[in-house]
Amino acid sequence: xxxxxxxxxxxxxxxxxxxxxxxxxxxxxxxxxxxxxxxxxxxxxxxxxxxxxxxxxxxxxxxxxxxxxxxxxxxxxxxxxxxxxxxxxxxxxxxxxxxxxxxxxxxxxxxxxxxxxxxxxxxxxxxxxxxxxxxxxxxxxxxxxxxxxxxxxxxxxxxxxxxxxxxxxxxxxxxxxxxxxxxxxxxxxxxxxxxxxxxxxxxxxxxxxxxxxxxxxxxxxxxxxxxxxxxxxxxxxxxxxxxxxxxxxxxxxxxxxxxxxxxxxxxxxxxxxxxxxxxxxxxxxxxxxxxxxxxxxxxxxxxxxxxxxxxxxxxxxxxxxxxxxxxxxxxxxxxxxxxxxxxxxxxxxxxxxxxxxxxxxxxxxxxxxxxxxxxxxxxxxxxxxxxxxxxxxxxxxxxxxxxxxxxxxxxxxxxxxxxxxxxxxxxxxxxxxxxxxxxxxxxxxxxxxxxxxxxxxxxxxxxxxxxxxxxxxxxxxxxxxxxxxxxxxxxx
Numbered sequence: 126x127x128x129x130x131x132x133x134x135x136x137x138x139x140x141x142x143x144x145x146x147x148x149x150x151x152x153x154x155x156x157x158x159x160x161x162x163x164x165x166x167x168x169x170x171x172x173x174x175x176x177x178x179x180x181x182x183x184x185x186x187x188x189x190x191x192x193x194x195x196x197x198x199x200x201x202x203x204x205x206x207x208x209x210x211x212x213x214x215x216x217x218x219x220x221x222x223x224x225x226x227x228x229x230x231x232x233x234x235x236x237x238x239x240x241x242x243x244x245x246x247x248x249x250x251x252x253x254x255x256x257x258x259x260x261x262x263x264x265x266x267x268x269x270x271x272x273x274x275x276x277x278x279x280x281x282x283x284x285x286x287x288x289x290x291x292x293x294x295x296x297x298x299x300x301x302x303x304x305x306x307x308x309x310x311x312x313x314x315x316x317x318x319x320x321x322x323x324x325x326x327x328x329x330x331x332x333x334x335x336x337x338x339x340x341x342x343x344x345x346x347x348x349x350x351x352x353x354x355x356x357x358x359x360x361x362x363x364x365x366x367x368x369x370x371x372x373x374x375x376x377x378x379x380x381x382x383x384x385x386x387x388x389x390x391x392x393x394x395x396x397x398x399x400x401x402x403x404x405x406x407x408x409x410x411x412x413x414x415x416x417x418x419x420x421x422x423x424x425x426x427x428x429x430x431x432x433x434x435x436x437x438x439x440x441x442x443x444x445x446x447x448x449x450x451x452x453x454x455x456x457x458x459x460x461x462x463x464x465x466x467x468x469x470x471x472x473x474x475x476x477x478x479x480x481x482x483x484x485x486x487x488x489x490x491x492x493x494x495x496x497x498x499x500x501x502x503x504x505x506x507x508x509x510x511x512x513x514x515x516x517x518x519x520x521x522x523x524x525x526x527x528x529x530x531x532x533x534x535x536x537x538x539x540x541x542x543x544x545x546x547x548x549x550x551x552x553x554x555x556x557x558x559x560x561x562x563x564x565x566x567x568x569x570x571x572x573x574x575x576x577x578x579x580x581x582x583x584x585x586x587x588x589x590x591x592x593x594x595x596x597x598x599x600x601x602x603x604x605x606x607x608x609x610x611x612x613x614x615x616x617x
Contacts, residue, residue, distance in 0.1 A: 169203040170224030174409035175471055177204040181406060184220050191216065193230050194237075194259030196407035199424065205408075207259055209233050230262040231290060240264050240287045241431065248283040250276045251435040251443050252301055254488065255292070256427030256451040259407050264292035265427055265451075267488055269301045269480050271435070299480030299487040301432060302458070309390055310416040310459070311339065312354045313347030319354060320346045323416050323463040325475035326399060326494065327385035328375070330363065331502035335385040336377040338497055339462030340475055341367030342444075344374025359383075364501050368434070368444035372477040373497035374462075387505050389464045391420050402494045402505060403471035405450045411473055412466055413452075413491075417459030418483045427451035432490050434478060449490040450474050455483035465491045472505060 172180065174197050181195040184206055193207035206220055207230040220227050237257050241264060244255050252269040266284055268277060277296075284292045313320045322343035330336045337360070343350075344365030349358035358379065365374040378385065388396040391414050405411070405425045412422045430449040436442030454465070456479050465474035474491030481487020498504065 169201075169221075169226035171202045172197075172204055172224065173202070173469065174199070174406060174467060175403055175469055178404055178406040178409070180204050180223060180225060181206065182404070184223060184225060187219060187223075188216050190233065190235070193233050193262065194257060194407075195225070196259045197409045198226070199408055199410055204406075205259075207262055232262050236291070237262075237264055238429075240291050241429070243287060244283060244292075245431065245445075247286075248280045249433050249443055249445060250280060251433055252276075253280060254301060254430060254432040254451070254490070256430035256449075258293075258427050261293065263290065266292050266294040267297050267480075268294070269297045269299060271300055272296075297480045297488060299482070299485060301434060301480045301488075302478050309352070311343075311350045311352060311360075311462075312356075313343075313350045313358075315347045321354075321459055322346075322350075322461050323459070323476070325462050325464050326389075326472050326505060327387055328498070328501075328503040328505055329385075330375060330377055334377050334381055335383040336360075336363065336375055336503060337385065338475060338494070338501075338503065339374050339376060340477055340492065341365050341372040341374050342477075343462050344376065350376055366500065368446050370447055371496055371500065372446050372449070372492045373475065373500070375497075375501040375503055389414050389466055397466065398470050399466065399472050399505060400470040401472070402498055403467065403473055404495050405473050405491075405493065410468065411452060411454060412468065413454045413456060413460070413463060413476065413489075414466075415456060415460035415463045415476070418455065418457050421455050421483060423452050423454035423489075425450060425452050426488075430490055432478060446477065446490075448493065448496060449477055450493055452489050452491065453486065454489050455481065455486055456489045457482045465494075 177197045181204055184195070185192045188206070188208065191208050193209050195204060195206045197203075198205055204225045206225040206227050208217055208220070208227055210229045210231055217227055234257075241255060241257070244264070244266065250268070250272060252271040253267065255264050255266040258265040264287075266280065268280055272280065281294055284294045309324045311322050311324050313322075320343070322339055325338045325340070327335070327337045344362040345367050348362050350360045350362070351358050360376045360378045363375045363377045366372065367374075386396075387399045389399060390396050405428060407425050407428060409425050410422060411425055412420060414420050428450060429447075430451040431445065431447045432449060434444040434446065436444045450465070450473070452465075456463075456476055460476045461478065463476045464472070465476065466472050472494040474493055475497070477490045477492050479487055479489030481489075
């Protein structure tokens with residue numbers, strides 16, 4: 126995200142250069158949905174993911190208890206709706222008439238939710254997570270590399286007790302941790318060192334003041350936030366939720382004249398306008414922007430996920446967060462709070478945590494934006510472009526479909542300029558890493574790296590280092606991460 130402060134001082138937040146801009150190459154406008162007014166006997170309609178999400182919400186109300194989840198078949202561009210076996214009522218016919226593909230399944234939503242409650246009661250173990258997977262009509266249970274053999278036996282025994290075909294369980298080679306960063310880097314000083322997170326989406330608070338959303342564990346870690354590592358605070362936490370029913374913070378800009386553009390800065394002077402918020406749909410393609418690792422894409426794999434992070438403050442404790450979105454989009458330390466969105470400009474989530482990295486992949490979890498907006502009373506920004514002259518400003522409308530295999534970074538963005546401006550179609554293609562991104566928004570980001578797609582290269586200040594959470598000392602450098610060991614920690 127970018128923002129321009131009033132009066133003359135411009136925000137110094139600059140998004141990290143895009144690492145995997147292959148993601149950007151497919152961030153293109155979708156063709157309009159095929160809505161031909163077909164009859165009940167016609168094939169399922171071709172839909173955009175956002176239209177499928179809207180239809181799913183309508184059909185959930187229509188089907189009632191017969192509804193057992195839904196997902197988006199991105200290959201066929203169809204909404205698939207699960208209906209409990211044996212229910213051949215008229216509402217199913219109506220679902221087909223509405224354009225959905227209907228399939229019969231065994232497990233009801235009530236049964237899956239009951240299973241999740243059993244897991245919560247009997248298997249709340251640091252390093253574990255579970256989510257509803259409508260594609261399999263089961264609970265998808267995951268244990269990271271820190272879960273001991275004893276705890277693994279406890280977890281699998283609990284899964285078995287749910288009954289046959291209720292859940293799957295697997296090991297993750299990575300470690301679940303909260304990840305700090307996203308669109309633009311933001312910084313705070315906490316006991317023990319600098320905390321780095323990322324701005325998720327600019328919003329208006331319920332009182333009309335300019336604000337932004339970010340991860341809750343960021344808001345819990347520190348009260349005041351700056352747009353540079355050594356700069357003065359520009360925003361103050363108003364609300365923060367973590368752990369518990371979500372991972373989100375509302376942070377108000379200290380200057381009431383701040384113009385907070387409703388856009389995501391995807392690097393290289395390109396932005397994506399955010400036009401609204403949308404609920405996630407399993408199977409839909411989503412994009413994540415991180416100041417550490419740049420732009421990456423993947424799919425939503427589960428909803429209503431529960432993640433049991435190892436507590437930062439209690440070695441024997443667990444920080445459990447519920448209601449999250451699960452995806453296969455990669456993320457690394459420094460990516461928490463950042464933007465998860467769709468190619469048509471819908472805000473979907475903010476980075477909470479996950480396992481693995483952008484070399485090995487893994488599971489990543491996001492706070493739903495719709496839930497955060499409802500809880501805080503905030504609304505998305507006015508959609509302004511946030512353009513303005515200044516050092517490193519690359520304003521104006523851009524067509525980022527041009528290839529950028531070298532120098533994929535956002536150019537030399539030194540100084541306090543907004544390195545965004547105008548609306549853009551972030552479909553640029555780049556194959557190189559981001560090189561040295563020291564200073565996150567104040568340093569020279571001109572080097573694209575030497576073809577390193579496995580991460581962000583040397584990134585002093587990127588917020589990995591000691592990933593034990595707020596107050597964990599100097600977290601400079603994303604460095605090498607051990608994907609085979611570690612714990613579900615909160616990495617600020």
